[in-house]
Structure formats: structure tokens, C-alpha cells
Amino acid sequence: MMKxxxxxxKTVGRVGQGQFYCWNCFVEYQLCGDVTKIFSVAEDGSLIDYEPLAIS
Ligand SMILES: [Zn+2]
Known part of the structure; x- marks a missing residue:
């Protein structure tokens, strides 16, 4: 189970090969080997680099 x-x-849904979406904090993340890349989803559906400082 992905977290x-x-x-x-655990409110994570799979959206593609190695791609997951969190319904709680509205981020998409991708597993790239040992690295997890995290993106925010813009209003137009595009992915932008997740900025940790934006979350208090
Ligand atoms: Zn989350």
C-alpha cells in the first residue's frame, strides 16, 4: 500500500505507471527508482514542481 x-x-490513488495521486493534499507523485518526485497539479491540469514551503 502506497503512502x-x-x-x-493512505488516500492515494494510482493514476498511471508508477504515478500516484493523493486526494488529501492534492499532489501527484512519481516513483523514479529510489527517488520520489512530487508535483502539484495546477488548475489547468499541468504538473508543477511541488514546493514544500507552500504547505504549513
Ligand atoms: Zn498527501
Whole structure:
């Protein structure tokens, strides 16, 4: 079971090969080997680099 790397929650859905989406904090993340890349989803659906400082 995948856990969200941001909130550590389990409200995670798979959206593609190695791609997951957290319904709690609205981020998408991708597993790239040992690295997890985290993106925010913009209003137009595009992915932007997740900025940890934006989350208090
Ligand atoms: Zn989350």
C-alpha cells in the first residue's frame, strides 16, 4: 500500500505507471527508482514542481 510522501496518508490513488495521486493534499507523485518526485497539479491540469514551503 502506497503512502503519500507528503502527508503520509493512505488516500492515494494510482493514476498511471508508477504515478500516484493523493486526494488529501492534492499532489501527484512519481516513483523514479529510489527517488520520489512530487508535483502539484495546477488548475489547468499541468504538473508543477511541488514546493514544500507552500504547505504549513
Ligand atoms: Zn498527501
Amino acid at each position: 503519500c510522501p507528503v502527508c503520509n496518508g
